[in-house]
Amino acid sequence: MTNDLSVRNVVKRFADFTAVNDVSFDVPSGSFFSILGPSGCGKTTLLRMIAGFDSPTSGDIDIRGASVIGVPPNRRPVNLVFQHLALFPMMNVAENVAFGLRRRGASGNEISRKTAAILDRVGLPGYGRKRIDQLSGGQKQRVAIARCLVLDPSVLLLDEPLGALDLKLREQMKLELKKLQAKIGTTFIYITHDQSEALVMSDRVAVMHDGRFEQVGAPQELYGRPATPFVARFVGDNNKWRGRITQRVGDDVLVATDEGFSFRARAQGCCGDGSVVDLFLRPEAMRIEPRETDGLNLFDVTVKSILFDGANSRLLTVTREDHELLVTLPQNRRFDHIEPGNDIRVGWHPESGICFEAES
Amino acid sequence: MPRSRLVFWLFFAPVLLWLLLLIVLPHLDLLTMSFRGENDYGEMGWTLQNYRNFFTEPVYWLTFVRTALYALITTFITFLLAMPVAFYISKLARSRVRGALMILLLLPFWVSELVRVYGWMILLRESGVLNFVMLKLGLIDKPVEMLYNDAAMIMGLVYTSMLFMIVPLVSVMESLDDSLIEAAHDLGAGKIAIWRTIILPHCKPGITSGAIVVFMLALGNYLTPNLMGGKNSLWFTEQIYNQFIASFNWNQGSAFGFLLLALSSLIIWAGLKLTGQRLGEVAS
Numbered sequence: 268m269t270n271d272l273s274v275r276n277v278v279k280r281f282a283d284f285t286a287v288n289d290v291s292f293d294v295p296s297g298s299f300f301s302i303l304g305p306s307g308c309g310k311t312t313l314l315r316m317i318a319g320f321d322s323p324t325s326g327d328i329d330i331r332g333a334s335v336i337g338v339p340p341n342r343r344p345v346n347l348v349f350q351h352l353a354l355f356p357m358m359n360v361a362e363n364v365a366f367g368l369r370r371r372g373a374s375g376n377e378i379s380r381k382t383a384a385i386l387d388r389v390g391l392p393g394y395g396r397k398r399i400d401q402l403s404g405g406q407k408q409r410v411a412i413a414r415c416l417v418l419d420p421s422v423l424l425l426d427e428p429l430g431a432l433d434l435k436l437r438e439q440m441k442l443e444l445k446k447l448q449a450k451i452g453t454t455f456i457y458i459t460h461d462q463s464e465a466l467v468m469s470d471r472v473a474v475m476h477d478g479r480f481e482q483v484g485a486p487q488e489l490y491g492r493p494a495t496p497f498v499a500r501f502v503g504d505n506n507k508w509r510g511r512i513t514q515r516v517g518d519d520v521l522v523a524t525d526e527g528f529s530f531r532a533r534a535q536g537c538c539g540d541g542s543v544v545d546l547f548l549r550p551e552a553m554r555i556e557p558r559e560t561d562g563l564n565l566f567d568v569t570v571k572s573i574l575f576d577g578a579n580s581r582l583l584t585v586t587r588e589d590h591e592l593l594v595t596l597p598q599n600r601r602f603d604h605i606e607p608g609n610d611i612r613v614g615w616h617p618e619s620g621i622c623f624e625a626e627s
Numbered sequence: 628m629p630r631s632r633l634v635f636w637l638f639f640a641p642v643l644l645w646l647l648l649l650i651v652l653p654h655l656d657l658l659t660m661s662f663r664g665e666n667d668y669g670e671m672g673w674t675l676q677n678y679r680n681f682f683t684e685p686v687y688w689l690t691f692v693r694t695a696l697y698a699l700i701t702t703f704i705t706f707l708l709a710m711p712v713a714f715y716i717s718k719l720a721r722s723r724v725r726g727a728l729m730i731l732l733l734l735p736f737w738v739s740e741l742v743r744v745y746g747w748m749i750l751l752r753e754s755g756v757l758n759f760v761m762l763k764l765g766l767i768d769k770p771v772e773m774l775y776n777d778a779a780m781i782m783g784l785v786y787t788s789m790l791f792m793i794v795p796l797v798s799v800m801e802s803l804d805d806s807l808i809e810a811a812h813d814l815g816a817g818k819i820a821i822w823r824t825i826i827l828p829h830c831k832p833g834i835t836s837g838a839i840v841v842f843m844l845a846l847g848n849y850l851t852p853n854l855m856g857g858k859n860s861l862w863f864t865e866q867i868y869n870q871f872i873a874s875f876n877w878n879q880g881s882a883f884g885f886l887l888l889a890l891s892s893l894i895i896w897a898g899l900k901l902t903g904q905r906l907g908e909v910a911s
Binding site: 353367385415 | 803806807809810811812813814815816817820823825828829
């Protein structure tokens with residue numbers, strides 16, 4: 268499998284601020300790669316360097332095996348879908364899509380054929396003569412993507428293109444984008460701060476924080492086996508305890524939390540006896556009133572309130588020491604009797620808790 | 628209701644009086660005057676002779692054609708110079724520098740046009756600063772007369788009009804989203820293509836309104852062509868002046884005045900038609 272894009276030790280410094288700090292990664296041909304991070308983590312700077320609007324302070328960027336350092340954006344085989352789409356309001360849909368082809372000096376015949384074909388492909392057949400302000404948010408989205416795809420780029424870059432859409436449309440576009448990518452097979456690099464977008468669409472996700480990649484992996488990997496405390500906190504929801512390791516048991520450790528529980532959990536490549544650790548546990552890892560209690564970590568909590576959200580419902584619970592914990596509430600009617608103020612027993616498997624060296 | 632209407636008229640009255648007394652009435656007076664003239668027996672009467680004179684005497688309409696042509700050239704040169712300046716101010720300069728640059732542009736307009744024109748004359752005349760410097764540097768052997776020709780006059784007009792082109796261009800360019808330029812660049816457009824396909828079409832309303840103002844100002848200018856232009860470069864406003872002051876023929880002068888108004892409006896109308904725009908869109 269060849270790589271459409273490889274980034275080698277790229278660093279970008281502005282005056283006294285390092286926006287991108289020694290980032291390296293490869294994106295295989297035809298894959299959907301996401302860069303996920305909070306705002307200000309450097310992901311947009313990284314994308315702009317790949318597109319050619321900024322040049323890295325050091326490091327190398329290869330597209331299909333050829334370095335593109337010093338190549339201006341209009342000569343790079345990559346195209347960017349802008350955050351606010353940047354459709355040209357002075358042109359209609361067809362002219363927008365044909366813009367790149369015209370710049371390449373394609374013949375009128377070829378332009379109209381390709382434009383019609385790509386509009387068909389993104390589900391907007393016959394929309395060529397519409398003005399941009401006549402389109403809905405989702406349609407503009409698709410025109411912006413069509414405008415890039417018609418040029419047949421090696422890599423398509425997308426800079427949070429769903430950010431401006433309302434929730435319902437965003438959910439719908441997420442699936443559409445994934446289907447579109449699978450259909451045309453172009454390599455997509457997708458920037459987002461929304462973990463659900465990244466997890467749903469991507470083959471691989473890089474989690475970026477303070478200019479560095481914290482972890483690169485498949486969505487399941489990031490969620491199930493976070494490599495750093497930041498990934499554990501940023502990807503999905505997590506409950507957190509501060510505690511001290513009292514004993515090692517093979518790959519597992521025994522952790523005494525500050526509030527006096529003793530849990531058995533997985534250790535992430537660290538932690539001698541007595542070291543202070545943060546223990547992360549997903550809400551859905553906790554089972555309410557488990558029938559089988561063998562090998563589970565068990566403790567009692569008080570229900571503070573019920574956060575009903577359909578399939579995503581949770582209980583907000585507190586321990587005796589007022590430590591708040593989120594517990595997933597399965598909607599299978601078994602727990603309909605639970606009300607705020609009830610005491611419930613909660614259990615979780617040592618496999619699902621994960622310990623990191625405590626951050627100061 | 629009657630009370631609010633009273634307030635409305637109270638505030639509206641000064642505007643109305645201003646328009647009526649200072650603009651409408653004098654113009655009506657001039658208009659009637661332009662249609663009056665002496666007949667063969669020396670009696671005043673209604674006539675179209677004043678207007679007919681413009682078309683039958685080549686010196687009059689040729690002066691107008693020349694004036695209109697030079698005003699168009701001035702407008703075009705002003706546009707060419709203002710475009711990069713406006714782009715720099717609105718897109719490239721940092722926000723603090725931007726304010727300073729705008730003030731620098733405004734500064735020359737704090738002194739009267741007369742002083743500005745004399746400033747140019749001090750620079751350009753035979754014994755002027757420029758000639759002095761070039762002589763000292765040995766670039767020329769004897770002083771060159773740089774004033775009193777069409778080029779000097781156009782330069783003066785461009786200088787006077789610059790601000791009125793730059794201000795609308797800056798405001799219209801500020802409304803241009805930078806990401807449109809980047810998107811065009813990303814889709815394969817070079818610098819020239821970006822200007823042609825993105826920046827110019829976006830700036831069209833600003834260009835039009837700037838061009839109208841500059842064209843009208845240049846066409847109606849009297850000082851600059853009179854002081855900086857040569858003896859052969861008669862401006863149409865000088866023709867009007869001559870009729871009023873030199874020949875004391877107010878009837879002919881007011882006819883020329885209305886012809887200037889009508890013909891310049893016609894040229895602007897044709898310009899708008901040619902570029903497919905409407906005055907309402909430009910003004911908004």
